[in-house]
Structures are given as structure tokens and as C-alpha cells.
Amino acid sequence: MASNRGSTLPEERKRWRKKITHYFFIPVLLNLVLPAPLLPDNLHTLWQKRKSLILNGRLKEAEVVLKEIQEEKLNEGIENLWDYAILLLREAQRAKVFNREWALRLISAAVSLAPDLPYLYFYRGELLWFKTPWDFSVLIKNYIDGLKARCRNVALAVGEVGKWSLIASSGIQFGIFLFCLLLIFKRVPLFLHPLREELKGKDKDLIKGLSRIGILSLPFILHLNLLWGAFAISLILWPFLRRRERGALFLSLLLLVYLVPLPQRWASYCCSGRAQVVLDTYEALYGRRDEEAVKRLERWVGLNPYDRDSLLTLGVVYKREGNWQKALTLYQRLLFLNPRDPQVWNNMGNLLLLSEEVDKAIRCAIKGPSSWRPLRGAFITT
Numbered sequence: 225m226a227s228n229r230g231s232t233l234p235e236e237r238k239r240w241r242k243k244i245t246h247y248f249f250i251p252v253l254l255n256l257v258l259p260a261p262l263l264p265d266n267l268h269t270l271w272q273k274r275k276s277l278i279l280n281g282r283l284k285e286a287e288v289v290l291k292e293i294q295e296e297k298l299n300e301g302i303e304n305l306w307d308y309a310i311l312l313l314r315e316a317q318r319a320k321v322f323n324r325e326w327a328l329r330l331i332s333a334a335v336s337l338a339p340d341l342p343y344l345y346f347y348r349g350e351l352l353w354f355k356t357p358w359d360f361s362v363l364i365k366n367y368i369d370g371l372k373a374r375c376r377n378v379a380l381a382v383g384e385v386g387k388w389s390l391i392a393s394s395g396i397q398f399g400i401f402l403f404c405l406l407l408i409f410k411r412v413p414l415f416l417h418p419l420r421e422e423l424k425g426k427d428k429d430l431i432k433g434l435s436r437i438g439i440l441s442l443p444f445i446l447h448l449n450l451l452w453g454a455f456a457i458s459l460i461l462w463p464f465l466r467r468r469e470r471g472a473l474f475l476s477l478l479l480l481v482y483l484v485p486l487p488q489r490w491a492s493y494c495c496s497g498r499a500q501v502v503l504d505t506y507e508a509l510y511g512r513r514d515e516e517a518v519k520r521l522e523r524w525v526g527l528n529p530y531d532r533d534s535l536l537t538l539g540v541v542y543k544r545e546g547n548w549q550k551a552l553t554l555y556q557r558l559l560f561l562n563p564r565d566p567q568v569w570n571n572m573g574n575l576l577l578l579s580e581e582v583d584k585a586i587r588c589a590i591k592g593p594s595s596w597r598p599l600r601g602a603f604i605t606t
Contacts, residue, residue, distance in 0.1 A: 266296050271308070283326070290333050297337060301544035303510040309338030313347060320351065327351060340377045340510060345370030378506040382494060390487040397451055397484055400476045404454035407469060411461040415440070455480065497524070505537045513541055530561060536568065543575055551575055 270293045277286040297305055312334035319327040331348045338344065349366025356362065374380050415436070422433030439460055443453035458465075458473055465473065493499055501524050504517040511517075518541055525534050535554050542551035555572040558565060573588030 267293060267300070267305070267308070270296060287329065294333065294336055302512060304338040304340050304512075306338055306341065306511065309334040309341050309344060312337065313344060316347065316351075324351060324354065328355070340373050342370040342374040342377065342380065345373055379503055382499070382503070386487065386490050386494065389490055393484050393487050396479050400480065401451050401454055403472065403476060404451075404458045407458045407461060407465065407473070408454065411464045412457075414464045415461055451480075501531075501534060505533065508537050508541045513544065532558060532561065532565075536571070539571060543571070543578075548575055548579060 270289055274286045274289040274293070277283075277289060293308065312330050316327040316330040316334065319330060328348070328351045331344060331351060334341075335344045335348060345366045349363045349370070352366065353359070353363040374384065419433050419436055422429040422436070425433075440457065442460070443456040446456075448456060455473075455476065462470065462473075500520065504520050504524075507514055507517045508521060518538070521534055521538055521541075525531060525538060528534065535558050539551045539554040539558070542548070542554065552572065552575060555568050555575070558568045559572075562568070569588050569591045573585045576582075576585040576588060
């Protein structure tokens with residue numbers, strides 16, 4: 225009897241440990257902040273249903289509802305559901321402690337909900353790498369997919385371009401400054417060599433010596449900064465430079481004029497209204513179609529009635545929201561601006577096909593390009 229009780233104790237402990245882990249795991253998953261006003265009604269309802277299923281411990285049914293959310297995302301014509309994907313990422317990070325397989329399924333679902341969010345690929349690669357530590361190809365593949373997503377995500381790409389342009393500009397400035405200092409230390413002695421004889425000479429030689437000193441002090445008189453001061457002194461030493469040094473100095477001038485100011489120009493562009501329009505266009509086509517972004521696009525179109533891309537984006541947004549008449553009006557306006565725009569003909573043909581006006585849709589297909597197929601994010605026949 226004692227031996228049987230001793231053998232059953234470890235099994236009972238394991239069973240109770242599983243129960244405690246399970247019931248502790250559920251509230252940790254539900255420790256989320258749901259931005260309900262930002263989410264469409266159907267998707268919000270499905271998400272609440274999924275939460276209640278998780279609360280009752282019905283994880284398999286919750287996974288089925290998650291697939292329904294993915295299908296509803298396609299029906300809504302939304303490319304990226306940022307909020308849902310971030311929430312699933314948080315769930316996966318918590319689930320990793322208890323169940324890595326469940327965390328992997330959550331992060332895979334998050335990738336399907338927001339394919340342009342790079343952090344999801346990085347985390348999925350980390351989970352797969354923990355599963356097979358010696359298979360680095362999985363980690364590298366997900367990392368490359370994450371970099372591709374970072375390039376597709378316009379909002380993130382704007383920051384990346386600014387960051388790397390600033391790094392490149394700083395590196396170029398530092399390299400040119402060191403190059404100019406090297407030229408100065410090498411060639412200034414040649415420039416100043418006849419100075420002693422000129423200062424001891426007659427009036428003509430004395431004028432030459434003084435002018436030599438004056439030319440060399442010009443960068444200080446003009447209050448140039450260190451970089452341009454060193455570059456100006458290098459230009460003064462031009463007659464004493466070799467052919468390769470002159471070529472490198474000319475290349476440095478081109479870099480200073482065209483590449484070094486890029487971060488400042490990029491920052492000024494990002495502060496302009498056009499950059500906001502680009503971000504709103506991306507959000508309207510590939511994001512949640514935020515109301516504020518759509519309103520800003522409408523105001524921009526009111527101020528810039530000939531902006532083809534903004535008009536086309538608004539037409540796509542209206543069509544996806546069911547405002548087909550507004551979309552048709554914008555497409556007709558675009559065709560008035562350019563009757564040979566194939567993308568507008570394609571979008572109008574799809575819209576007429578949805579309206580069951582087959583004859584008009586066929587005429588649009590004939591006027592459009594021969595390969596009449598939907599482009600990524602441009603229009604969806606749902």
C-alpha cells in the first residue's frame with residue numbers, strides 16, 4: 225500500500241501542476257488592453273468572442289475564431305490589422321513561458337493579420353530557432369522576411385531612411401575632414417616654404433608673402449566651420465596637389481554639395497504636407513483605413529484636385545467601404561484628367577462588375593490593359 229501511494233504522489237503532483245499552469249496561463253493571456261474604438265464592429269465582436277472562449281479554457285475554439293477574424297479581415301479589404309497583430313504578439317510573448325507551440329501559432333496568426341509588421345517575423349524566427357537550435361536557416365529566412373516587411377512599411381521606412389541618411393552623411397563628413405587634414409599637413413609646408421624669403425625681400429616679394437598669409441587665413445575670416453574651413457584650405461593648396469589628390473578633392477566637393485545635405489532635406493520633406501499624404505495613402509490602402517487619415521486625404525484632394533495618386537486612393541477607400549457612387553465619381557474624374565490611365569479603367573471595371581453592370585465592366589476591360597488583374601492593395605473584388 226505504501227509503495228502504491230508513493231508511486232501515485234508524483235502523478236498527482238504533475239496533474240495539479242498542469243491545472244495550476246493552465247488556469248494561471250488564461251488570465252495572463254487576457255491581461256490585454258483592447259483599443260475597441262479603433263477596430264471595426266465585426267472584428268471587435270469576434271475578438272470579444274475569442275476572449276470569452278479563452279476565459280472558459282476553450283483554446284481550440286478560440287483558435288477557430290481567430291481564423292474567422294483572418295477571413296473577416298479579407299472581407300473588409302484590410303491588408304494590415306496593426307492592433308490585432310500587436311495584441312497577438314503580446315499574447316505570444318506571454319505564452320512562450322508556458323507553451324511555445326501555442327506561442328508559435330499565435331505569432332503565425334499575427335503575421336497573417338499584419339504582413340507589413342517586421343517585428344512579427346523577427347519574433348517568429350526566434351521561436352522557431354528555439355525549437356530547432358541548430359537550424360539557422362529558419363532564423364535567417366524570418367529575419368530577411370522582416371527586413372522586407374520593414375521596407376514595405378512606409379511609416380517605418382521613413383524613419384529608416386532618415387536614420388541611415390544621417391549615418392551616411394556623418395560618415396562622409398568625417399572622412400572628408402580627415403582627408404582634408406591629411407592634405408593640409410602634407411602640402412602646407414610646400415605652400416609656406418618661400419614665405420620666409422618673401423618676407424625678407426623687397427616690396428614686391430613682401431606683398432606676395434602677405435597675400436600668401438591672407439589667402440591662408442580666409443577660412444577664418446569668413447567664419448567657416450571646421451569641415452568647410454579644412455576644405456577651403458585644401459582648395460588653396462590646389463597647385464601643390466597631385467593628380468589623384470585633386471580628383472579626390474573634386475569628388476569630396478560633389479559629396480559635400482549633393483549627399484551631405486540629404487538628412488536635412490529629408491527632414492524638411494517629412495515635415496511637409498506631402499509626406500503626411502504619403503503616410504495617409506499607405507494607411508488607407510494597407511492599414512485600417514483610419515477616419516482621420518481619410519479626412520486628411522479628402523482635404524488634400526480639395527486643395528490639390530489634380531493629384532492622381534490621392535484621387536485613386538480615395539476611390540479605392542470608398543469602394544472598400546461600400547460607397548460605390550463616390551468611387552465611381554472619382555474614377556470618372558480621373559479619366560477626365562487622363563483618359564488612357566489603365567489602372568483607373570481596371571478599378572472602374574471591377575466596381576461596375578460588383579454593381580452587376582457586366583456590359584460596362586467589359587467595355588472598361590477592353591479599354592484597360594490586356595492583363596486585367598487586381599494589383600496588390602490597388603483594388604479588391606470583394
